[in-house]
Amino acid sequence: MFTSRISRQFLVAALGVSLMAAAPAARAELIGTQQLTQPQPGQDAATLAADRSTLDHFMARADVQAKLEQMGLSQEVTQQRLAALSNAEVAQLAGRINSMPAAGALGFQEMVIILLVAILVVLAL
């Protein structure tokens, strides 16, 4: 379904956010300290890399950037805030977004607004 595809795209992006927020251990094969302190084992290296590229594409979208600017957050500020988040915090948010009510009674436009604001909230945290 259209809406569920958007949700999934969004969720993947949100998970990608958590990876970007990780310490600058850019190599997927180096086990990060945050991975070691998580209650559950983290994702494997392949998922990390795929999510990262998905997020890069998402963030490059003009409509996402426009929404952030509209909320008073420049790209620079967004990136800085993002870097200070823990993986666990973003994963927690991604989980909440995932549990948002499915489209159901909501129209497509509303769904898009919700998702964009959700992305913003994740980024703004």
Add this chain to the structure above:
Amino acid sequence: MTACRLRVASQLTLALSLLLGGCAALPPGVFSTAPLQFQQGRLVDEPAGLPASATVAGVPFFSDDSHYCGPASLASVLVFSGVRTTPKQLIPQVFTPGLEGSLQFDLLGASRRAGRIPVVLPPTIGAVFEQVAAGSPVVVLQKVGLGARDWHYAVLVAYDLPGDRVTLRSSTARDLQLSIEQFDRSWAAGGRWAFIAVKPGQFPPGIDELTYLRAVAPLEGVAPEAARTAYEAALKRWPKAWIAMMGLGNLAYARKDYPQAAIHFAEAARANPSDGDPMNNLAQALLAAGDWKAAQGAIEVALRLGQPHPEAYRSTAAEIAKARAAALDPTQAP
């Protein structure tokens, strides 16, 4: 008292009403229906040895009569712990203009950027009072007023059980006094969310090794020196804390000091010889330092241990094999 509401454009109201739980990151099941923790003059589940009253002296106050309770509260605890900052300097880091408010995780993120370790407290009055008694002011999220989004941050600096009082640095009040029940009602409505900003080298009372290291690890990227100080302090307190050794190794790796990283990873491997992760990272550090032979020896140990991240070990092994092939290839020899 309602200093910073989150007001939003009407088209976003629906979205936010769905999301506030998300942006506030409320633990499930602890909304205002949660039972009060102070009943008939007694604290439920009072921590052993909690003093009857306590005050943290010298917590600065930044008055705010607009939407900046987030920056003001954060500045209060950061300045108290020795950071040179002001609410104005913190606004770009924590305030979201489109929401006319500050989100909880922005406060945590800004604490990290200031080199302080944010520790979110268990949602009990006892846990908060314990921190105050130990000398830490506590940032609390309250719901004030009847509006759906009347969220407010304040700093709890004192409590008095026999006198039934708490004292907060709040909006324009330097010493706002509330009864403990009043406070608990406003606090419970926001899921009893509270945090302290810990200076590296200091330890909140009763904190365990893993909770501490989990709080420190996200500092690595934004405040590496603070993270290093915290890991070193953790190792003095818990000499076998292998995750702290891994943290020091990852910090060294991030600043491209591969020999130093290898030393830390080797120490971690010695402290936790049944786990493959230290050997994997040791192999990575040795490879980055240009010693593929030693790297191969290390990754073989990780592969033999096999847990808990076997896929990472296999990728590391493949990388080493590539480096080895390049090194042994006569066409590429110097």
